[in-house]
Amino acid sequence: EIVLTQSPATLSVSPGERATLSCRASQGISNNLAWYQQKPGQAPRLLIYSASTRATDFPARFTGSMSGTEFTLAISSLQSEDFAVYYCQQYYHWPLTFGGGTKVEIK
């Protein structure tokens, strides 16, 4: 099973600041990684797929990147609606696995 390790578990950021979230895979997964945003009481929403392709619902301040088995989600200037939990997911190999999540909270 491919293990995804997200860090940090909680990120406290002021509105307008930049946030950088990390997801490390235990083995190579090519670019088969997605990021999801989840707000309380809602289903996760696809944010990024193929490591760096942004879903149409989300603005350009969200950027995904990868280097080897390290994946990064950057939010350039946090808006109030961006405070949420973010999960990474690999779909390179069964079983699908998820990271433990990063909660982005208001500082």
Added chain:
Amino acid sequence: QVQLVESGGGLVKPGGSLRLSCVASGFTFRDYYMSWIRQAPGKGLEWVSHISNDGSTIYYADSVKGRFTVSRDNDKNSLHLQMDSLTADDTAVYFCARVHDWGQGALVTVSS
């Protein structure tokens, strides 16, 4: 527009059974593999099961293997999850998913 609507959740006693359903619309259901993913209260996401587009390939997480059965009806655009021998650890919101599109989920609570 892809729509996935789960139903069948509820309260069940330990050892009991429940059957979840997911009705799909907005895409050609028979062309896609489908998954069930769950989220226990206040916890992260756990993949539960996958079924290929024609139902010939099925996978389960170890935590549900032997107790849960996934199936699909391509003529009715529906996906099902039969859950038997339920325990408190199965308490979660269960999401039906097509690749990266998810339904809103169905809450399953296992409690006496």
